[in-house]
Amino acid sequence: MSRLLITGAAGRFGAVMRSGLARADRELVLTDIVPIEGAPQGSLVTTGDLSDLGVALEIVRDVDVVVHTAGIPDEAPFDQLLRSNIEATFNVFEAARLNGVRRVIFTSSAHVVGLYARDEPVDEFAPVRPDSLYGATKAFGEAIGRLYADKHGLEVACIRIGSFRPEPEDRRQLSTWLSPRDAVQLVDRCIGAERLSFSIVYGISANAERWWSDSTANELGYHPVDDGQAFAARIRQQGPEPGALWQGGIFAEPDYRGGAG
């Protein structure tokens, strides 16, 4: 029996993970700063603010793998991002190291490369070009993951999620969409991959219009099944898109302050 901790388990991504990753041979430990409604039977539930290292040390213990999704998923004032995306993420990696956790799956974001133009091919080795403070906090998380993998032997996968939605909502998301079932498959492959030291993968479905390389995700055994094209006819009727030049879309606009995430 393995024990899997999901942080941010009350959130959109976390809620899909806690049902999608349930297995007979896997015990789920769920945590969030807010109460978690509808936790699967048999899962252990804790509540706490991961920006407090003492709290993180209590929560991130006696588990084999952590799926770290807690955080603010959008542009926000820096003091809020500092707590939820930087301090909380550092604390999760540090608590994982101190408590002997084997593997951490970190939900990064494609906004770490959001200031590349859409016609520039980008893979996981391209230098980061964050499109927002939010994107920069995710680049920090990836860097901490790399540090803990290289220096402490923690196994780390960083998933640069595109747009996690039930279905794509605009033109950009025809390229960036990650469907719920593909998201579950990708995280499950990251949890189960036999050989993993440090990997960055793009979290996207099998979108015909995708921009990002999915070779590393494929190496981990990820084979997405959904394609945003199924929704293209409806979406192409929409008017002009803000931030259409950039991979990050509206996040790349100079005056973007949040609200689209």
Ligand SMILES: NC(=O)c1ccc[n+]([C@@H]2O[C@H](COP(=O)([O-])OP(=O)(O)OC[C@H]3O[C@@H](n4cnc5c(N)ncnc54)[C@H](O)[C@@H]3O)[C@@H](O)[C@H]2O)c1
């Ligand atoms: N939804 C997307 O399209 C998308 C895209 C790229 C990356 N991501 C990343 O995936 C993760 C999940 O995104 P989401 O859409 O489910 O967001 P969400 O806001 O629905 O869920 C995040 C959860 O984290 C919790 N949280 C925030 N700060 C915390 C703290 N200090 N301690 C403990 N819990 C805390 C929140 O209460 C919330 O339930 C985020 O890290 C986000 O940056 C999401």
